[in-house]
Amino acid sequence: MANSALSLIDVDAFYGDSHVLEKVSLTCGEGCLLGLLGRNGAGKSTCMNVTVGLLPARRGKVTVFGEDVTKLAPEAISARGVALVPQGRRIFKSLTVRENLIVAARKPTNGGKAAWNLDTVFAMFPRLGERRSQMSAHLSGGEQQMLAIGRALMANPRVLLMDEPSEGLAPQIVAEVMATIRHLKASGLSIVLVEQNPKLVFDIADDIVILNSGQVAVTAPAADLRDGTADLRQHLGVF
Amino acid sequence: MLRYIGFEEARLLAISSFAYGGLLFLLSSGFSLIFGLMRIPNLMHGSFFMLGAYFGVSMLEKGLTTDALKAIPKIGGAFNFLPSFTILPPNFFLIAIISGLLVAGIGALVERYLLRRLNGQELPQVLLTLGLSFVIADLCLMIWTGDPWQPATPAELRGVVQFGTLFFPLYRVAIIGIAVVIAVALWLMVDWTRLGAMIRAGVDDPQIARVCGIKVSQLFTLVFALGAGLAAFGGVVGAPYLSVYPGLDADMLPLALIVVILGGTGSLLGALVGSFLIGLLYNFGQAMVPDLSYVILFLPMLLVLVLRPQGLFGRSIP
Numbered sequence A: 001m002a003n004s005a006l007s008l009i010d011v012d013a014f015y016g017d018s019h020v021l022e023k024v025s026l027t028c029g030e031g032c033l034l035g036l037l038g039r040n041g042a043g044k045s046t047c048m049n050v051t052v053g054l055l056p057a058r059r060g061k062v063t064v065f066g067e068d069v070t071k072l073a074p075e076a077i078s079a080r081g082v083a084l085v086p087q088g089r090r091i092f093k094s095l096t097v098r099e100n101l102i103v104a105a106r107k108p109t110n111g112g113k114a115a116w117n118l119d120t121v122f123a124m125f126p127r128l129g130e131r132r133s134q135m136s137a138h139l140s141g142g143e144q145q146m147l148a149i150g151r152a153l154m155a156n157p158r159v160l161l162m163d164e165p166s167e168g169l170a171p172q173i174v175a176e177v178m179a180t181i182r183h184l185k186a187s188g189l190s191i192v193l194v195e196q197n198p199k200l201v202f203d204i205a206d207d208i209v210i211l212n213s214g215q216v217a218v219t220a221p222a223a224d225l226r227d228g229t230a231d232l233r234q235h236l237g238v239f
Numbered sequence B: 001m002l003r004y005i006g007f008e009e010a011r012l013l014a015i016s017s018f019a020y021g022g023l024l025f026l027l028s029s030g031f032s033l034i035f036g037l038m039r040i041p042n043l044m045h046g047s048f049f050m051l052g053a054y055f056g057v058s059m060l061e062k063g064l065t066t067d068a069l070k071a072i073p074k075i076g077g078a079f080n081f082l083p084s085f086t087i088l089p090p091n092f093f094l095i096a097i098i099s100g101l102l103v104a105g106i107g108a109l110v111e112r113y114l115l116r117r118l119n120g121q122e123l124p125q126v127l128l129t130l131g132l133s134f135v136i137a138d139l140c141l142m143i144w145t146g147d148p149w150q151p152a153t154p155a156e157l158r159g160v161v162q163f164g165t166l167f168f169p170l171y172r173v174a175i176i177g178i179a180v181v182i183a184v185a186l187w188l189m190v191d192w193t194r195l196g197a198m199i200r201a202g203v204d205d206p207q208i209a210r211v212c213g214i215k216v217s218q219l220f221t222l223v224f225a226l227g228a229g230l231a232a233f234g235g236v237v238g239a240p241y242l243s244v245y246p247g248l249d250a251d252m253l254p255l256a257l258i259v260v261i262l263g264g265t266g267s268l269l270g271a272l273v274g275s276f277l278i279g280l281l282y283n284f285g286q287a288m289v290p291d292l293s294y295v296i297l298f299l300p301m302l303l304v305l306v307l308r309p310q311g312l313f314g315r316s317i318p
């Protein structure tokens, strides 16, 4: 496998007393797309929270391009090139579209040329460009999702985490979002895509991890799983 | 009970009202930012005002000299090792700015090391800031004694200015000008700069803001320090007018509260309009119905609380 862009190694995490992640290990290779699947409450978003530093890992380790970031604050992890498109989008509602993007702007971690800025984000999502001065609260769900993706890209990340970007969107918009993800992957970005729906992930992912009740149930190359989805039902619920 | 006033008196009262309103804005804009953005009910805001005023008048006496530092009762001995020289000349606005910076530093320490521990807990925040205001009041009494202290109006601001056929006291006009300039600067900063957008993002969703790389904690310290510094600056600018005395803090704090309730929390425009409104009510109320001047001051606040709880310009808090 390529070098690891992001790894969780034997991570245990708790909300208060409830043990939510148990010895979770997963790896997203450089330039690869890791699909993270699991049913409601399996612990997918918790993995994201641990990765970006919002929830401390009680045991285990998180590394970004080999560097240990387990104990770092969210701001510091962001500076190491990790960006998140959070579940539920969580755009800054009292900011305009443009402000949502500029507050997250950052030069690339490796000091290279900034691939993402206002112009390139607006070129990718023309509708955001048209609404740049609007309050972001007034955007449609699909537009808010694009804004959340654009905001994450403004940081010029090396690893992009996307937590259920298709949630609550019309099929046509979901297709647009998936096309965007494909495009980003083709540009060489390392991506972790969290989904509940395996159909969306199987043909773009390189690897798949399935969580079940806070534990890793399956880790496999996506190619191995594409044909025999039947035996995954027990982990994913019925689709 | 009602006393009638003539045009000339009304004109002077009006200019005093706006000058007083300008001071109130310097006091309450910071209070409004701190409460509106960080949800901290900062009951030591009057103390920042008074502390700034005391720092200012002490330095105004002879400028800031090392001899003056050595003469501070009880703690002055710590400066004995310094040779005698003048650190700052007694320039009024320079000293107002320095006092603002000093108190901003104190505010930053209070926020970072005390208030930060009480994140989101309003009652403990009220108790802490109220307690600190008592501590500061006592320390001021110890250092500056109980005598009121009124510095002279700065020499360059004595005299009058002429608008058309009317003459106005220059110093009061200057206070109004300063308040308006600061209001515009604050508005530009909060609403039109990246820094302001980052602060608002940190208010909207602190967790995601941090994940986006925004140093929310530092920004909040900055906002608190800015509010404290503005109040202190206002304290110095207002000293030739209000004078400085024990209890100035407790006199000013309720005024900041009324202004912010009237104008709406977190709204700078609200703080500006509220300040001028309270300035007018206070001055005209005292001149025309002296027996009821406090009723006139607090009645509008009660009406606003009942009829429009978010304040005249406040956004209703979701």
Ligand SMILES: Nc1ncnc2c1ncn2[C@@H]1O[C@H](COP(=O)(O)OP(=O)(O)OP(=O)(O)O)[C@@H](O)[C@H]1O
Binding pocket: A015, A018, A020, A038, A039, A040, A041, A042, A043, A044, A045, A046, A047, A087, A196
């Ligand atoms: N802030 C929290 N406090 C306490 N428990 C939480 C919290 N957030 C999540 N949990 C619990 O942790 C478990 C894992 O939640 P998580 O959000 O990671 O699931 P998920 O896989 O992202 O689910 P979904 O697909 O619904 O988003 C769930 O049992 C959930 O109830």
Ligand SMILES: [Mg+2]
Binding pocket: A044, A045, A046, A087, A163
């Ligand atoms: Mg989730």
